[in-house]
Amino acid sequence: MTTSSNVLPQPDSLALPESLALPESLALPESLALPVPRARRIRQGLLHLVAVTAAGLGLAWIFPAVMKTGWADIVAALTSLSAFSLAGLVALWVVGKLAHSVALSAAMPGLDCRRALMLSLTGAAVANVLPLGGAAGVALNYRMSRGWGFPGPAIATYTVVVNLCDVIMKFLLPLALIPLALGGRLPEQLGARAPFLAAGVGGLAAAGFGALGLLACQGLLRRLGAGLRAGSGLCRAVLAVERVVAASRETVVRSWSRLGAGMCAYTVLLLALLTACLRVSGAAVPFGLVLAAFCGERLLTLVGITPAGLGVVELGLAGVLMLAPGVEGAAVASGILLYRLATVGLGVPVGGALLTWWVWRRQQ
Template sequence: MKNKWVQIGLSVASLALAATLVRFLPQIVAALTGKHVSWTQIGAQFARLSWQMVALMAVVWLASLLAYTFVLTASLPGLTHSQALTLNAAGSAVSNLLPFGGAAGVAMTIAMTKGWGFPLRAVVVSTLSSGIWNTMFRFVLPAVGIVALLLSGQELSPAVTNAGWVGSLSLLALVVVVAAALYWDRAAAVLGRALDAVARLLPRGVRPAEHTLSRALEKLRADTSEVVRHRWRGLTLGMVFFLGLQWLLLVCCLQATGAYPGLAQSIAVFALSRVLTTALVTPSGTGIMEAGTVGALVFFGAPLDSATAAALLFGFWTYTVEIPFGGLALGAWALLRRRENAASASDKEPISR
């Protein structure tokens, strides 16, 4: 991945795959559901959208971005909310255009925060802390979706119900263990020894060196302990409101297209959509997320044309629109940096006599 031509080739291939999946989405959902839908039918759903609903979606989308600034400001003391909004928008734009775009997003974060005067170590700790909270909530979401379905009375087979309870409780237990390891020294030591014991069971060719995992966990905990101990409330509330507003955005898309399946079902669909965005073959799982979302909505009884339109609309707000918005944020940052550098150079010039 260090070769730029390899990166360019993978990016082009990944974007081409994403475009292909979206282009042939009707055929894909037909294979998944056994039902057929055309782009004409999908377009008719879009034509029904009122400007009031579109405006509401835009407000909810922007509110979700603002909510995430609380995660970034909690993880990096001294960062303002306007800087956090710029940072998130620019990083998302880069990540949305590249496969494995998280690394490029981190590089962009380091460059921007360095320009604002933040030390590298603080930025690394911020990236680790916010990344850990994002990962933990990715585990929590499926559990929340499963529990919502189980408590809603949705008809599921006994095998699926039992598996759902076991799966959700296991995911929640995993999150509790990781959070405890980050907060308490003794819990981190116990988890590190457990990971080393599991690693010793791996084949010799892929087995890490002795105590590698426990040392890595200890270093991670040490780097993030101060943020976790003192700012976990801001991190948690920021993620809760961010994801809550994104779910509300999905509900708006479902209501606007006539695909709303019910409260618990919408939570389950949202959880599935966020998990599918982690698919690495396309940027942010584009195409894969939409197909999975349509399949889940149809399973819950939504009409196929409405479900497909809702999934595409939600993908637009959570992926497509972030690219130009992030480009504008990045352009504004670059312009301000250029002016600051020019002003700094002008101040350093000797005064002629």
């Protein structure tokens, strides 16, 4: 679920609005309509179009300039790749998705890896295409899970645990740069920025451990809820959050090994995929820079300015990878685009096909 939204479905105790869940008719695209006024939907759609257009223009003009090459050279590098190399990259992406499904299945009792993979791919496909896609992806996953018989509170807990684990992993990942820095294996360009890098890594690690602390704050939420029970309108919301946090903590305690192993394996496989894309394209980038670029890419995926971080992630990767001495811009650019096509581009048609199949099965 290299693609996951931070918008959470609500447990049954808060009665998820019917407009958020997909109707029984499963008509598309009305089935994914969000519970917002028409004027707001139009405004959000226009903002989505502006963001996609800006991202596309950024890729078209700024990306080649950063890479110090032209699109003709980038396209030539991409078209020169062998089918065997491309098949290997696709296979690595599939293995990564399977590893991710292990973590997802651990977040909801009774959810097998096959259905977890389907939730991941369909939700990401919707989130990366539609305006307000994150909420639509969550609504779709909610409807699919309810159709499989899972209760609302379990789905809410699943969404919280999955998103929290994803954010924690991305915040703690820069800690992997510390051994390289201590061993003097970071490239000179990053070594010169060691104080800023250390401050950034420390801040992100603190944020990650702070997110872990959310799972231990049930007592605080209970005391806060008790203080608000005397007529406060926030009481119900606090109690609902308390229940979700308690359920999330129980899930993590019960399934921490599968959650941790699945998320770590998925992250390592994504790093391997980025490394393989750069190697296949002929970009000679030191591993320290690849790891630093990967850490930045994982964090940039949290920025919701454009769908799937389009334009933002590519430029972020380019800014770090082009620090490698004597690197060829066209090779690095083709490697970056290969990685993004694998992590985002493949998921859209695959997830769309699975969603179409699911809708067809429901209508039989």
